[in-house]
Amino acid sequence: MFSVGIIGASGYTGSELLRLLVNHPNVKVDFAYSKTFFGQAISSVHQDLIGEDLPDFTNNVNPEVDVVFLCLGHGKSKEFLSSKAFSNKTKIIDLGNDFRLTDDSDFNGKTFVYGLPELNRMKIKEANFIANPGxxxxxxxxxxxxxxxxxxxxxxxxxxxxxxxxxxxxxxxxxxxxxxxxxxxxxxxxxxxxxxxxxxxxxxxxxxxxxxxxxxxxxxxxxxxxxxxxxxxxxxxxxxxxxxxxxxxxxxxxxxxxxxxxxxxxxxxxxxxxxxxxxxxxxxxxxxxxxxxLVKGASGQAIQNMNLMLNLEETAGLRLKSAAF
Amino acid sequence: MFSVGIIGASGYTGSELLRLLVNHPNVKVDFAYSKTFFGQAISSVHQDLIGEDLPDFTNNVNPEVDVVFLCLGHGKSKEFLSSKAFSNKTKIIDLGNDFRLTDDSDFNGKTFVYGLPELNRMKIKEANFIANPGxxxxxxxxxxxxxxxxxxxxxxxxxxxxxxxxxxxxxxxxxxxxxxxxxxxxxxxxxxxxxxxxxxxxxxxxxxxxxxxxxxxxxxxxxxxxxxxxxxxxxxxxxxxxxxxxxxxxxxxxxxxxxxxxxxxxxxxxxxxxxxxxxxxxxxxxxxxxxxxLVKGASGQAIQNMNLMLNLEETAGLRLKSAAF
Amino acid sequence: MFSVGIIGASGYTGSELLRLLVNHPNVKVDFAYSKTFFGQAISSVHQDLIGEDLPDFTNNVNPEVDVVFLCLGHGKSKEFLSSKAFSNKTKIIDLGNDFRLTDDSDFNGKTFVYGLPELNRMKIKEANFIANPGxxxxxxxxxxxxxxxxxxxxxxxxxxxxxxxxxxxxxxxxxxxxxxxxxxxxxxxxxxxxxxxxxxxxxxxxxxxxxxxxxxxxxxxxxxxxxxxxxxxxxxxxxxxxxxxxxxxxxxxxxxxxxxxxxxxxxxxxxxxxxxxxxxxxxxxxxxxxxxxLVKGASGQAIQNMNLMLNLEETAGLRLKSAAF
Amino acid sequence: MFSVGIIGASGYTGSELLRLLVNHPNVKVDFAYSKTFFGQAISSVHQDLIGEDLPDFTNNVNPEVDVVFLCLGHGKSKEFLSSKAFSNKTKIIDLGNDFRLTDDSDFNGKTFVYGLPELNRMKIKEANFIANPGxxxxxxxxxxxxxxxxxxxxxxxxxxxxxxxxxxxxxxxxxxxxxxxxxxxxxxxxxxxxxxxxxxxxxxxxxxxxxxxxxxxxxxxxxxxxxxxxxxxxxxxxxxxxxxxxxxxxxxxxxxxxxxxxxxxxxxxxxxxxxxxxxxxxxxxxxxxxxxxLVKGASGQAIQNMNLMLNLEETAGLRLKSAAF
Known part of the structure; x- marks a missing residue:
């Protein structure tokens, strides 16, 4: 099992990642970072996750996780990455718009690849840093x-x-x-x-x-x-x-x-x-x-990118029932 | 034409009063008091009132108006009436819950009548102060x-x-x-x-x-x-x-x-x-x-009460088209 | 008071006419024609009209009314006018699309004017037959x-x-x-x-x-x-x-x-x-x-046209409270 | 893999079964019976199933399937079972209300067990015929x-x-x-x-x-x-x-x-x-x-019952992402 952390886990894209990851066969949520709710149970904020095996919200990051998802307000990812360091092996997927344009894609020695699999699948597979599309x-x-x-x-x-x-x-x-x-x-x-x-x-x-x-x-x-x-x-x-x-x-x-x-x-x-x-x-x-x-437009696509980076089945955790009605 | 003032005119019951009163045959809005929006056009906040003949929001009251509607948060009406005085002839209709219970109905020499016309029509006709029902x-x-x-x-x-x-x-x-x-x-x-x-x-x-x-x-x-x-x-x-x-x-x-x-x-x-x-x-x-x-449950009923107090046709300004769909 | 009839009074534009006309100061609904509901109370189909003074649905027309509104399916107005005759003084407003194009505007000796008041006000005032816009x-x-x-x-x-x-x-x-x-x-x-x-x-x-x-x-x-x-x-x-x-x-x-x-x-x-x-x-x-x-896009505009044709105040019956929320 | 058939596959509970079963690890949809749409692709009726590996709608049943789900109007299941025979090993789950009451539970030699797992789990595991709750x-x-x-x-x-x-x-x-x-x-x-x-x-x-x-x-x-x-x-x-x-x-x-x-x-x-x-x-x-x-109230519970009857993991195919918003 790969370990993942979510930064900004109480917002909509962060919580959607939690919803998707609790059923993902190959990963486990190591930490869910929230400056607002740290110390509280995730299910106290997201009632749909009552009964799921998840850690409480924290204000600590584990720098050794395999993957970190950044679910911060647009423009906040650079600030966060400047203040917290992760291990060399940690892959980072940013759901904000900080690194999507080529001009913005290099930051502190990291080069972010634009994470639209249908356009950049090969590059994504070899990337360590992903800018998830809007x-x-x-x-x-x-x-x-x-x-x-x-x-x-x-x-x-x-x-x-x-x-x-x-x-x-x-x-x-x-x-x-x-x-x-x-x-x-x-x-x-x-x-x-x-x-x-x-x-x-x-x-x-x-x-x-x-x-x-x-x-x-x-x-x-x-x-x-x-x-x-x-x-x-x-x-x-x-x-x-x-x-x-x-x-x-x-x-x-x-x-x-x-x-x-x-x-x-x-x-x-x-x-x-x-x-x-x-x-x-x-x-x-x-x-x-x-x-x-929130899925193909954000958190689902982020997991698709993660699957590619970790060499997992691309659809792992993403075989989802349509709402239909 | 009778003159009316609205205190808290930018909220939902206050603006619903404006919507109803612009078509009322016997009254004219003298002032619309708002601590947040004074100085601005009413239509800049309520776009449905673009084109209507209404004064700008103000932070001044005209103490000589015939009727004042209080559209403040529950518990704020007493505070407001303690700080602003109105003329002896001014009738006051409170849409909050400050004066609805008999125990709360006497305040600064004013006695509020519970304004449910189907229960208290005769008393309302003779009242100067009305507590509009929830x-x-x-x-x-x-x-x-x-x-x-x-x-x-x-x-x-x-x-x-x-x-x-x-x-x-x-x-x-x-x-x-x-x-x-x-x-x-x-x-x-x-x-x-x-x-x-x-x-x-x-x-x-x-x-x-x-x-x-x-x-x-x-x-x-x-x-x-x-x-x-x-x-x-x-x-x-x-x-x-x-x-x-x-x-x-x-x-x-x-x-x-x-x-x-x-x-x-x-x-x-x-x-x-x-x-x-x-x-x-x-x-x-x-x-x-x-x-x-917002109508029979608040602003419409307040106008029904006003009509009774001013001895107008009870339905004046209240012959409204149903939404239906 | 002018008398009006509505053909197709149980549908959406027909019932919206009823809703508007019950409060119109200058007209009275003479008949509401419905092939489906004739003999029933209007309020049994349109519960928002409970308590209003309206005739039952009928399958008879009064050919002497001042105004007839046709609220039939598109293409059905010609058929209806072929089967029923109205007096020479009866003005006809068609809410369907049968007569809107110039090529379609002459029918059985009647010439229909396209009823967009902001474009054709003068022509509408003199018209007897109106094709109400889509x-x-x-x-x-x-x-x-x-x-x-x-x-x-x-x-x-x-x-x-x-x-x-x-x-x-x-x-x-x-x-x-x-x-x-x-x-x-x-x-x-x-x-x-x-x-x-x-x-x-x-x-x-x-x-x-x-x-x-x-x-x-x-x-x-x-x-x-x-x-x-x-x-x-x-x-x-x-x-x-x-x-x-x-x-x-x-x-x-x-x-x-x-x-x-x-x-x-x-x-x-x-x-x-x-x-x-x-x-x-x-x-x-x-x-x-x-x-x-349903209002400016259909029944309200039809009444605006009627007001112009009958030389009434253009806004009569059309000073309506916005839904706002 | 177990094979399943759905009777009434174009309706809401039938299509919800399809949505759930395409991701179920242990079963495969053998046939989807529809009297209205037979011969057509399932995805032509349910666009959310475009791209899924599913047979076309049919008006033939395969009597040898492991499980049949009846998704018919209330009262229609008896009629259907009277007209079509299934193999002795075929388990039947009725989503209608034909067999839910004890008085109705015996039909043509079949005894239906009321399929509320939280009440009747042990009986369900041994049952061949289930009346799925309302x-x-x-x-x-x-x-x-x-x-x-x-x-x-x-x-x-x-x-x-x-x-x-x-x-x-x-x-x-x-x-x-x-x-x-x-x-x-x-x-x-x-x-x-x-x-x-x-x-x-x-x-x-x-x-x-x-x-x-x-x-x-x-x-x-x-x-x-x-x-x-x-x-x-x-x-x-x-x-x-x-x-x-x-x-x-x-x-x-x-x-x-x-x-x-x-x-x-x-x-x-x-x-x-x-x-x-x-x-x-x-x-x-x-x-x-x-x-x-449609899930715990119908098709999801039906699959939960199927899992129990087939001795599968009770949650198989039912680890679903909440809509949340």
Whole structure:
């Protein structure tokens, strides 16, 4: 059994890691670090973990664990790593956005690899430090990678994506207050969302000639989990060829499925799957991409990365029942 | 036109008063007091009021207004009235719980009348100071008053009532955080909710011999508005007589309707109505009572009280379209 | 008092008319026609109307009423008008899509005027027959009319709009089944929604040189009421000029408000208002437009049209309290 | 690997079995019988199962499978078993209510055992035919069994329980129509729900002297999954003894947890767990019991029964991640 520690274990991505790891066949949670709740039972904060064999929250780290997950606010990972040292063998997976861009990927002698397995599987297997992708970034990239691979990103891409309220985290805020959020919809950071950087970086990684902008409107949806994204761009290619490109790109991927049917959000909720629908509408290819923002969009993907780094079965601990309803 | 002021105008009951009063034919909002937002446009906080003719939030009161509504946290009304004086002619309606119990109803020479029109209409018409009932208390009392009137409260009454998230107010809290509240249900203050005091007081007012306890479980529901209450008690009376008792009690009431059909919550949402279903089940009478917690349960009832005090049409400003869906 | 009849009074737009008309100061519901429920009390189907003074559902029409509203399935209005005759003075407002396009607007000697008051107020005042706009069409047109007015529609317009489940009507369907719809999101009729016809027709009416396509993705949202639409197009005009164009276009409109603030859906729910946010993002103007699909998107707008045709106050019966939460 | 067949595989409990069984380590789905969808891919109906290794829907049964699950409408299982024969070794688990009561448990030479493992584990291990408990019945019984065990059921038990919309199944109905159900609440079958029979039968099985009635109000909640039940009864026993009784009763149970904390519904969603909170309030013991209606309340419990019958690990295939949010 490998030992793992979680930093920021009381938040949403941290607790989702706990939920996933208690059933993982090859790892054991060594410590769950929380500055707020140390000394308390994990189940006193996360009632769904009553009855599970887990240590109490702590404010000590064990520097010898095999893997550490950083589940801190964006920008806090560097600060944390500056204050705490881990052993040379300890692999670090950061769920924040501190190290996702190449310009930010070197820190204190560590080089972080961008942890999107469908793009960087080989590099991830050899990495010690992973920058786990953002949730919107995951849904959007997975639907555009096959276009980039074929040099088909020559026009603007129009993206509209709606996220559940867990995307805004455990911190109380007006836009996550139930009387406001329930039955409501709004957008934020239109055309300027911070995930655009990592998306464009990945697309250019496989198509350095990519042109056209990504015009992205993120919405706050009236549900707790999931990202529902639609994307379209001009593409003068026969539909059969487009579809083949997607099927080929994802044919060996355990967590990405391609369909030509109209899809909805819920089939992927509570799973590590991304489901992509490919359609042709006149001059445009229309893509619909759905993920669970806390699983494939965060903690599930982090475990997928861990599995790759530890040379485990990639799907270990990630064969999850869909919520379905 | 009568002039009114609202203290605590940025909260839920305060803003609901604004929403109702902008369409009231006989009154005009003179000032909207807010310690947090004074100096700002009301529509900057309440976007639904964009385009309405309303003054900015202020931190000054006009002591000469005809009516003042106190929409402060429970326990804060006494404090406020101790610090600010109003003219002798100013009528005061408190939406908090400071003055609802007879023991609390005298304060600084003012005597507050409990403002449930279906119980105290005549007293309200002559009152200058009103303690507006609580939301759960309104739904529960209206369904029990006809039993009390007939001396039929001789056994325990079992009450289960579920409230929307606006009942917990504008303040951010864990149990109003959307990721927690959506799709969830929980109870709180079982058997000890603070509204039991005013409920029992009203029932004893019309049946001093009332016996039996009220066993009340309040729940937090997965919706923003409304109270759905079921109540049952043993009652060995023919159903026709029970139903007559309800129909007679409410036959002239503009906002209370009685039915024998199975009902749901939504028909009363956004209205000042209370809908009561009366059924007989074996030895028990089963009552279902639904209101909008912010309207009949708070601000609408406050305006109904104001109408009575100002000798206006009781329904003025309260002919509201139901949400229905 | 004017007398009105409603055809299809048990559906969502028909019942919403009833809800609005019971409080309208100048009209009285003469009959509510329903092939399914004739002979039954309206309140037995719509519990929110218990206690209101309304006739039972009927399967007879009174051909002498002043106004008839047709609330039938799309395509059914022609059929109905072929089978039933009304007096010469009876004004007809069709809430379906049978007569919205100019090519369809002449039928049996009647000429239907497209009933968007912000576009066609003068024509509506003189009309006897109105084709009431579609819900998506209303939200989209109101946000684009000022651009068309100024000749600023020269590029593609990218529209993403999400509707509540009442938009799909009272008929049971898999995509309106609660276990499917709750917490879910999906799109339908991407780039081919039937409202595109009326939208383009209106825009060309005031800018015959309009170019560029409208690329429209309609979504099914996880709420019951409302349309939340975002729209953007390239526009090389100073923001102050754009904003002025909107403010001027709507300065005398009773139901359309313009803001530069970020908005959400709920402030307009249960009202006849449309709220439009105008922003500039790089080369693009970004518009956000929200309405209640059953009020400004259907029955409220129908009453606004009726008020204009009967020379009543345009806002009569339409000063509605916002749902807000 | 054991082979299993599912009858009625397109409905909610049938599809939930598929979702669970695709990840079960010891069984393989041999056939999924559907009269509506035979010949179609399972993933064409259940998009969450895209990519899973499953046979198409069929209208043929393999009579030699090790286990058959009947997921038919209540009352349809007898009809089905009369028309189709299975091998002598085939174990049958009925998720309907045809065989739950002792009076109904013998059919065509088969004797059905009531499949509540916490009550009947030993009998289940030796059974060939199981009547799987109802969802409400599961939540209610699990919270009352320790009282029955100690002879503490001497007074009426007051039960209020709210279920998600999946409880009403895949068939379209007015009370499951999203515009009706969302933000709404209602009750049905008050005091007469069909699960009362099996609940009383189980309680009398371990306490033949049990007295007092179970007064049960079932509610339709505004969520898709889960049952939230509160129950109280008079009990003059020290709280420490009550709590011990619960802890002892469930100390070896893999899926039932006891707490004294206030709980909510969501921690058990998507899991096979039942979480019970035990409190003392004056003369009453107050119990709160939560389950996922489709898992512990149906398909998960059916697999738990299968595991017992096949002598597998009881938790095999049932270590599920909680939905949590």
């Amino acid at each position: 949730c919107f970034a995951t849904a959007i990239q997975l639907s555009l990678l096959p276009l980039a691979k074929n040099g088909w990103l020559k026009s603007d891409v129009h993206v509209n994506a709606t996220t559940g309220s867990t995307g805004a985290g455990v911190s109380l805020s007006e836009t996550s207050h139930h009387p406001y959020r329930n039955g409501n919809m709004s957008h934020y950071k239109a055309f300027s969302h911070q995930h655009l950087g990592e998306i464009n970086q990945s697309l250019r990684q496989i198509d350095s000639e990519k042109s056209g902008e990504i015009l992205f409107i993120p919405n706050r949806g009236d549900f707790t989990r999931g990202i529902f994204a639609t994307l379209y761009t001009k593409l003068d290619v026969a539909f059969a060829d487009i579809l083949s490109a997607y099927e080929n790109f994802y044919k060996d991927e355990p967590f990405v499925n391609v369909t030509t049917e109209n899809i909805s959000l819920k089939p992927v909720l509570q799973t590590n799957n991304c489901l992509i629908s490919v359609e042709q509408k006149g001059d445009y290819v229309l893509l619909t991409s759905v993920i669970d923002n | 939301c759960f208390a309104t739904a529960i009392q209206l369904s029990l008053l006809p039993l009390a009137k007939n001396g039929w409260l001789k056994s325990d009454v079992h009450v289960n009532a579920t409230t929307g998230s606006t009942g917990a107010g504008v303040s951010l809290s864990e149990t109003s955080h959307h990721p927690y509240r959506n799709g969830n249900m929980s109870h709180y203050k079982a058997f000890s909710h603070q509204h039991l005091g005013e409920i029992n007081q009203s029932l004893r007012q019309i049946d001093s011999e009332k016996s039996g306890e009220i066993l009340f479980i309040p729940n937090r529901g997965d919706f923003t508005r409304g109270i759905f209450a079921t109540l049952y008690t043993k009652l060995d009376v023919a159903f026709a007589d029970i139903l007559s008792a309800y129909e007679n009690f409410y036959k002239d009431e503009p906002f209370v309707n009685v039915t024998t059909e199975n009902i749901s919550l939504k028909p009363v949402l956004q209205t000042n109505n209370c809908l009561i279903s009366v059924e007989q089940k074996g030895d028990y009478v089963l009552l279902t009572s639904v209101i909008d917690n | 819900c998506f069409a209303t939200a989209i047109q109101l946000s684009l009319l000022p651009l068309a007015k100024n000749g600023w529609l020269k590029s593609d317009v990218h529209v993403n709009a999400t509707t509540g489940s009442t938009g799909a009507g009272v008929s049971l369907s898999e995509t309106s089944h609660h276990p499917y719809r709750n917490g879910n999101m999906s799109h339908y009729k991407a780039f081919s929604h039937q409202h595109l016809g009326e939208i383009n027709q209106s825009l060309r009416q005031i800018d015959s040189e309009k170019s560029g396509e409208i690329l429209f993705i309609p979504n099914r949202g996880d709420f019951t009421r409302g349309i939340f639409a975002t729209l953007y197009t390239k526009l090389d005009v100073a923001f102050a000029d754009i904003l002025s164009a909107y403010e001027n276009f709507y300065k005398d409109e009773p139901f359309v408000n313009v803001t530069t603030e970020n908005i959400s859906l709920k402030p307009v729910l249960q009202t006849n208002n449309c709220l439009i946010s105008v922003e500039q993002k790089g080369d693009y103007v970004l518009l956000t437009s929200v309405i209640d699909n | 969802c409400f019945a599961t939540a209610i019984q699990l919270s009352l069994l320790p009282l029955a065990k100690n002879g503490w059921l001497k007074s009426d038990v007051h039960v209020n329980a709210t279920t998600g919309s999946t409880g009403a199944g895949v068939s379209l109905s007015e009370t499951s129509h999203h515009p009706y159900r969302n933000g709404n609440m209602s009750h049905y079958k008050a005091f007469s729900h069909q699960h009362l029979g099996e609940i009383n039968q189980s309680l009398r099985q371990i306490d033949s002297e049990k007295s007092g009635e179970i007064l049960f109000i079932p509610n339709r909640g505004d969520f898709t999954r889960g049952i939230f039940a509160t129950l109280y009864t008079k009990l003059d026993v020290a709280f420490a003894d009550i709590l011990s009784a619960y802890e002892n009763f469930y100390k070896d149970e893999p899926f039932v947890n006891v707490t004294t904390e206030n709980i909510s519904l969501k921690p058990v969603l998507q899991t096979n767990n039942c979480l019970i909170s035990v409190e003392q309030k004056g003369d009453y013991v107050l119990l709160t019991s939560v389950i996922d209606n």
